[in-house]
Amino acid sequence: MLDAQRQALKTFFPPGETAIIAVVPWLILSVGMGMTAVLPLFNISRPASGTPKKLLATIREVAPSTVIASGVIWRKLAEHCHSKKITLPPKLKGMTGGAPLSLRAFRMMAEAMSGDGSRMLCAYGSTEGQPITMINGDEILSETTLSNIARGKGMCSGRITPSCSLKLIQPSLGNVEHMVDSLEVPPGQVGEIIIAGDTVSPRYDEEEANIRSKISDKGRVWHRTGDLGTIDRESGMLYFCGRKAHAVCVERAINTGTVARTTLYTIPVEAVLEQHAAVDRAALVGVRLIHLGARTAFIPVILVVPRGKTPWTPTLERELLALAHGVKGPGAGTYPYRLVQRVLPYLKRGGFPSDATHNTKIRRDLLAIELEQRWGIVRSLAVNASLASTFPIQADPSALRAASGPHLAPLSPENVSSAVDCFIDSLADDAVTKYVYAPLAMNADANFAAKRAVYSFGCRAAMSISCVSTVGYEVTGKSEHNDDVSGVVVASSMWLPPGVSADDATLLMRCGGWKLPLKVGLAVTSRLQNVSSAINREKQHMLDEYGISVFWHLVLLGTLPSHQGQGYGSRVLKDRTDAVDSTDGGQWMYLECSKEKNIKFYEKHGFFVARTVFVDKEQQVPLFLMIRRPVVTEMAAV
Numbered sequence: 001m002l003d004a005q006r007q008a009l010k011t012f013f014p015p016g017e018t019a020i021i022a023v024v025p026w027l028i029l030s031v032g033m034g035m036t037a038v039l040p041l042f043n044i045s046r047p048a049s050g051t052p053k054k055l056l057a058t059i060r061e062v063a064p065s066t067v068i069a070s071g072v073i074w075r076k077l078a079e080h081c082h083s084k085k086i087t088l089p090p091k092l093k094g095m096t097g098g099a100p101l102s103l104r105a106f107r108m109m110a111e112a113m114s115g116d117g118s119r120m121l122c123a124y125g126s127t128e129g130q131p132i133t134m135i136n137g138d139e140i141l142s143e144t145t146l147s148n149i150a151r152g153k154g155m156c157s158g159r160i161t162p163s164c165s166l167k168l169i170q171p172s173l174g175n176v177e178h179m180v181d182s183l184e185v186p187p188g189q190v191g192e193i194i195i196a197g198d199t200v201s202p203r204y205d206e207e208e209a210n211i212r213s214k215i216s217d218k219g220r221v222w223h224r225t226g227d228l229g230t231i232d233r234e235s236g237m238l239y240f241c242g243r244k245a246h247a248v249c250v251e252r253a254i255n256t257g258t259v260a261r262t263t264l265y266t267i268p269v270e271a272v273l274e275q276h277a278a279v280d281r282a283a284l285v286g287v288r289l290i291h292l293g294a295r296t297a298f299i300p301v302i303l304v305v306p307r308g309k310t311p312w313t314p315t316l317e318r319e320l321l322a323l324a325h326g327v328k329g330p331g332a333g334t335y336p337y338r339l340v341q342r343v344l345p346y347l348k349r350g351g352f353p354s355d356a357t358h359n360t361k362i363r364r365d366l367l368a369i370e371l372e373q374r375w376g377i378v379r380s381l382a383v384n385a386s387l388a389s390t391f392p393i394q395a396d397p398s399a400l401r402a403a404s405g406p407h408l409a410p411l412s413p414e415n416v417s418s419a420v421d422c423f424i425d426s427l428a429d430d431a432v433t434k435y436v437y438a439p440l441a442m443n444a445d446a447n448f449a450a451k452r453a454v455y456s457f458g459c460r461a462a463m464s465i466s467c468v469s470t471v472g473y474e475v476t477g478k479s480e481h482n483d484d485v486s487g488v489v490v491a492s493s494m495w496l497p498p499g500v501s502a503d504d505a506t507l508l509m510r511c512g513g514w515k516l517p518l519k520v521g522l523a524v525t526s527r528l529q530n531v532s533s534a535i536n537r538e539k540q541h542m543l544d545e546y547g548i549s550v551f552w553h554l555v556l557l558g559t560l561p562s563h564q565g566q567g568y569g570s571r572v573l574k575d576r577t578d579a580v581d582s583t584d585g586g587q588w589m590y591l592e593c594s595k596e597k598n599i600k601f602y603e604k605h606g607f608f609v610a611r612t613v614f615v616d617k618e619q620q621v622p623l624f625l626m627i628r629r630p631v632v633t634e635m636a637a638v
Contacts, residue, residue, distance in 0.1 A: 004198035005130055006032045008163035012095075012121065012134055013066060020058055022069035023047060023098070024357060024445070025127065030068070038062050045445045048072050048350070048359035052080035059089065066093045071101050071360035075280075078105045081112035090115030097123040098358030100155040100240060100267060102274040102281070103144060106137045113137075124157040124240060128213075128223050129200035132166060132193075133158040133238050143237060144271070153230055154241035154267040165196045171228055171244055171263075179217035187231040190241055190265065194222040205512070206460075208413040228265055242266035246364045248286035248300045250339050262339060264300050266364070269340065272324055273302060278316055280307040283352055283362050284340075287371045300339050303346040303367055312345040344371075356448065365418075365488050369562070408571055411459060411468035411492065418489040419470055420455045424448070426558030431621045432594040436531060439523035446521075453519040454528075458494055458555060460511040467495040469575040471568045491559040491568035495576055498550040498587065502532070531615045535592060535623065538613045542625055546588075546610065551627075552580055554591035573605055577628070586630030593624040602626055 006029060013019070015034025021027050022040050030037045040058045042050040047070040055077060059067065069077075074096045080086065092113060101109075101122070109120050120137030123130065135158025143156035160166045168191030169176075169183045176183065185191035194215065202221045203210050215222040228241040248264045266284045273282040283303045304320060306312055320343040346352060346367075353363040411419055427433045433451075440447040462468045471491040496502065517525045543549070554576070559569045580587050591607065593599055599609060611625040 001199060001201050002029075002032070004163065005029065008131060008161060008199050009033055011161075012131070013093075017065045018062060019066035019068055020055070020062060020064045022050060022055065022067070022073055026068050035066070038064060045443075046359065048354070050076070052077045056080075056086070059092075063089065065091065066095065068095045070098050070358040071096050071105075072354070072358070074101055074109065075105050078108035078112065082108040086112060087114060088112050088118060091117035093119055093121065095121040095123055097125065098355075099360040099362070100157075103141060103271065104274060106140055110137055110141065122157070124238070126225060127201075128225075129164065129195045129197070131161050131199070132164050132195055132225075133160055135159070135237075143235075144239075148239070149268050149271050153232070153239040154265065155239065155271060157229070157238045157240045159235075159237055163197055163199045166238065167194050167222070168192065168229065168231060169194055169224075171247075175211055176215050176224075179215045179222055187233045187236075190228055190230045190263075192244055193225045193227045193229050193238075195225060196220050196222045208416075212413070240267055242268075243364075246284070248284060250286075250300055264339065269300075269302065269324070273304060273320055273343070276320060276323060278307055278310045279320070280305040281352060281362070283346070283364055283367055285364055285367045285371060287368060299341050301342045301344060301371060302340055303344055303352070303371075305346050305351045312347070317343050317345075356445070369488055369490075408469065408471050408575055411463045411470050411489075413463075415470060415489055416456065416459050416463070419459050419468065419492045420452055422470075422489045422492050422560055423455045423458075423494075423556055423558045424451050425560055426564075427556075427594075428561075430594050432531065432615055432623060435616050435621050436527045437524060439521065439527070450520040450524050453516060455556075457511055457513050457516060459492075461513065462494045462496065462555065464511060465497060465500065467497060467576075469493050469495075469572045471571050490563040491572050492557070493554060493572040493576060494556040496553040496555055498552060502553075502555065531623075534613050534615045535625070538611045539590075539625060542611045542627070546627065548588045548590075548627070551588035551590045552576065554589065557591075569601065570605070577605060577631075581631040588630055589628040591626050593626050594622075596622070596624070599624060599626070606631065 009029065010033055013030070013033055013035060016036075018036040018038060019030055020040055021030050021037045022042075022044050024045055027037060027044075038058065040050060041054040044050075050069075050073050055067075055069070055073060074094070078101075081088070092115070094109065094113065106120065113120055122135050122137065122140060124133040125131045135156065139158065140156050144153075148156075168185045168189070170185055171190065171192045173183065173192070196217070200221075200223050203214060213224045213226075215224065226244050228244050228247065230239050230241065231237070232239065242265050246266045248266075250262050250264060264284060264286075269284045270282040273279050281304070285301050285303060287299045287301050302320075302324065306316075310316075321340070324340045324343065325338045353366045355361040355363065434441075437447050437450060440450055459468060469492065470489045520528075543551075554573075557569060557573060577589065580589065589607070591602065592613075593602060593609075605628070607626040607628045609624045610627050613623045613625060615621050615623055
């Protein structure tokens with residue numbers, strides 16, 4: 001696959017070119033393609049840390065033929081060159097990817113790259129398959145017109161490359177095992193983008209990922225990108241509409257007893273507001289609100305990061321809302337921008353939360369949580385009374401479950417990634433965690449990848465025996481496309497039942513634990529073993545002292561820092577303790593507490609400290625071994 005990708009990309013980037021590489025995935029590809037790769041004067045594992053001045057300094061020093069960078073870098077460079085009237089050297093080729101640049105950014109880059117032979121390229125692809133499409137910046141500006149946006153076509157991504165086959169399938173589909181013609185949508189309609197070919201990865205290591213993302217087709221394998229798009233009937237060009245999981249489904253009353261469902265796609269809606277001079281970035285978010293008792297509605301809201309020091313005023317808000325509502329053009333028809341109810345400022349330093357690799361893709365799931373916290377999931381907005389007749393109750397049970405906030409559920413394959421993020425964030429300042437991953441402290445990406453590998457194994461292992469409880473928001477849920485897409489886990493507890501240990505050979509083999517040393521490295525593996533050995537020695541003495549032979553083991557419990565102190569940790573803990581207490585005679589329960597301040601929390605639930613272990617005696621890093629006696633409830637007694 002990698003060799004096929006390398007050969008396909010050589011069409012656009014011939015061997016022998018000197019390229020400044022400012023995005024990590026392209027380092028290996030560029031060298032494999034025979035290019036001379038030059039790193040800019042900033043940490044490319046954190047593209048947002050780069051500055052236009054540092055990139056320009058590298059361009060002047062190296063005189064490259066190509067610059068390959070994340071969208072966050074190009075946006076900064078475009079603004080800088082525009083404000084300082086800077087023109088880049090002639091015959092310079094730039095390429096961006098990860099997430100679409102705004103049309104404004106492309107216009108400013110066109111000014112900066114006006115020299116003879118210069119051009120800006122935009123690639124659409126992913127780790128699993130690239131290049132899918134490639135397009136010049138000039139073509140994007142000519143094809144992505146307001147009239148096209150008004151028809152919901154999104155951002156033009158170009159023509160499909162010869163190395164890749166592409167189809168669009170119905171966006172409402174769940175898991176699909178075999179490809180059939182009836183799944184496809186015709187050109188002009190929005191569908192989920194699937195790809196196949198030698199440049200596309202045929203499978204994942206994890207089988208649940210294959211079930212979700214791979215479709216068999218008579219010996220061929222189609223990969224589901226999770227992206228939405230439409231193909232122009234005349235030009236055959238692909239127009240990108242955003243992620244399937246980020247689309248906002250709105251229900252509205254059109255007649256008495258009649259409900260119309262309309263889906264808003266992120267890229268077309270956001271592109272409208274990003275035309276405005278006061279807007280740096282825009283993000284469409286579906287916010288779950290409650291009105292009129294138990295009624296639930298998803299309200300489409302646009303968040304805006306103002307450009308520079310632009311003040312946010314009621315006048316600007318009205319102006320932007322009018323811009324969203326007033327998009328009209330040839331064939332604009334009924335595309336429902338007018339369903340957007342609010343345009344609100346996002347004023348946090350650094351802008352929208354984004355992905356770790358490109359610092360460009362907006363984490364709309366986190367934005368939805370922030371808005372729900374700001375407004376209150378069960379509190380009414382002032383506008384709710386006027387919206388009651390427009391946005392009726394949703395029949396989907398998942399929406400009703402959400403009425404009381406995050407709901408409790410066993411961990412599902414769709415939410416593993418979010419549960420892992422929950423553990424990573426909640427344990428970030430934990431002393432034992434810092435000790436274990438200290439060898440990777442100077443490499444943020446490797447540190448994050450190692451934690452993700454360890455917690456992913458833990459979640460898969462515990463989930464395989466139905467021992468992970470989570471509390472989470474169905475931010476996307478079934479209400480958007482009637483399929484299972486991941487929500488956001490805000491608290492999670494991971495357990496091992498009696499008779500099963502963390503080093504159980506069956507679990508290690510079945511859930512990929514044997515791969516961990518390869519993924520985290522020898523230094524982290526050694527420290528994990530040190531912690532395990534220190535715990536096991538003292539734990540056995542404790543078990544012997546209390547005569548414990550059968551017990552439940554709470555391996556991990558974590559709550560997102562933004563949700564701590566709100567009772568979510570107690571909910572996932574009680575989910576298991578109440579279940580165990582209701583069994584005949586109850587059972588012992590055991591955990592390791594790594595923070596002294598958390599001891600009182602566990603004591604409220606019946607645990608007490610039986611032993612203290614120091615996993616690093618030099619730095620005095622303690623672990624408190626806590627146990628809980630069997631509790632016999634009335635239900636168990638009966």
